Amino acid sequence: QVQLAESGGGLVRAGGSLRLSCAASGRTFSGYAMAWFRRAPGKEREFVASLYWSSTGTYYGDSVKGRFTISRESAKNTVYLQMNSLKPEDTAVYYCAARTGWYSRNYQMYDYWGQGTQVTVSS
Secondary structure (H helix, E strand, O other): EEEEEEEEOEEEEOOOOEEEEEEEEEOOOOOOOOOOOOOOOHHHHHHHEEEOOOOOEEEEEOOOOOOOEEEEEEEHHHEEEEEEOOOHHEEEEEEEEEEOOOOOHHHHHEEEEEEOOEEEEOO
């Protein structure tokens, strides 16, 4: 059974950086797309970034492009989200997600989810 566990959230000042980790277990992830989504209070779940485990392509939401970087470390079955130049509007619960096949910006297309990690950016 696929399990995803996020870590690395916390409180940071605007302009600062955080790195989130998503430890994946339960199978090999070749052929899977891995993604980060976020949900701020009162808002819809928003696509942040995604990659396809078996290729080098990465994809980003418009609001984070140029500031966030998604990457993976295959030996550790871990996906990272490096977040730089953080803004108060980045405050949200960040979720790691996985699906078989190509990436999607639609959270409803993902089969597996972590429990989420809170990121709070103060002004």
